[in-house]
Amino acid sequence: MISVATWNINSVRLRLPIVEHYLRDEAPDVLCLQEIKCENDKFPAEALAEMGYKHQAVCGQKGYHGVATVSRLPIREISRHDWQDNGEARHIGVEIVGKDMVVENVYVPAGGDIPDREKNTKFGQKLDFLERMTRWADTVHRPTLIVGDFNIAPLESDVWSHKQLLKVVSHTPLEVETLQRFKDAHGFVDLGREFIQDPDRYFSWWSYRSPDWRKNDRGRRLDHMWASEALAKQATGHRILEEARSWEKPSDHIPLITEFDL
Template identity: 60%
Template sequence: MKIVSWNINSVRFRIDIVERFLREVQPDVLCLQETKVIDADFPFETFRALGYEHILIHGQRMHHGVAIVSRVPVSEDDRFDWQANREARHIGVRLANGVRIENVYVPAGGDVPDREVNAKFGQKLDFVQRMTDWSAALDCPTILTGDFNIAPLPSDVWSHKALLKVVSHTPVEVEALDRLQASNDWIDLGRHFHPAPARLHTWWSYRSPDWTKNDRGRRLDHMWATGDVAKSATRHHVFEDCRSWIKPSDHVPIMTEFAF
């Protein structure tokens, strides 16, 4: 089974590259973040025409939004309000084999890494803490994936030294993500198959006119699994070439293959 996560940064605006990706890679399950569309306007027919009959969405006008589309049966399981303000940032499903897939879009956190002067940063840390509380009580086989908006390891960014005070790689964020990972002994599948310091970037800013020239990437997108599920993982891939497609997202898809 191929499970993909992709912050698409508007599913309707980028539906052409989504369709291309599905045709070329043919994943079984696609988890999308930042769909930026209300539920009624989601492009259902495009996905159904490609064989993705099972579509579960949690939309919001213009901002945020998550979705899971699948060509294998899934049932909706949960929608957690880890932001505590009803933003559409999570949707979870259960596969027929009982494995849960939790698709999450963690807040970016603004520009200043200080919760006293930047409320968005505090909201991000609180979001991750609510995830940690949920994780600590989790007792079923689970895949946790999405845009975590945190690059935890020094090799997860183009320059550890340059980004230590930049939101997404600050020590306080990394420590928060470490606590989340430790709360249920999550296996980071990206680094399981591509141990540090291997290159494994998933995001490049739109601000650069040529992202390949300065190559200032960060690994913001992750796929984790509880230990029982991680044993079934066989491969993890980052589709870096997608960053050069027409009208690309600033994120690229990541995919883990499982032997179940």
């Protein structure tokens, strides 16, 4: 059995105590972090190694962005794709040594506030990022798990109000269609929705702007774990840890975890 978790941590140094809390309680074999917000030499490598996660692949950047994959199992870094095409650290790919499994860790751009590439450069960059991912997906030939903050909630049940968010970046029809093309390019299986089936409520992000996130519950499912078809058949469980949104100094995202029988 192998378990893989993903979490947009929104600054790994600031939130190291809750990362350690999560690792103690849930003990995933592999943890993929997004938005680590630090350069490689500032990543808390030693603290995580002391917890048993001594195998690490870090693609950091000063200030914003950045992804890292840490593991109790031996991993080998195999790729860093610049799907943003501007040098931002938003992807790292590893293989689990001795297992026929690749884990791709990605942080898709948020896309700004206006869903129009003519009026909002960031929205165009997000769509172009997804198109580059789609061209890459055409070349995937190994059992692959792609995880991370996709910054898109594709299904109506992935948001607190489909009607009110149709023109809000992260749930617009154009973004959903673009993400679907990526999914179809390799035939990825949405593991979250295999185990928590539509139309059941499934959120992974709640804005900091909400004074009482649990009471208002205006969430969105922005974080995903998708697998190649054969690998998806080996998934035995998937769960989220919604209570992590209430931990001290929380991320606005919560962790997801999937277990596989390899």
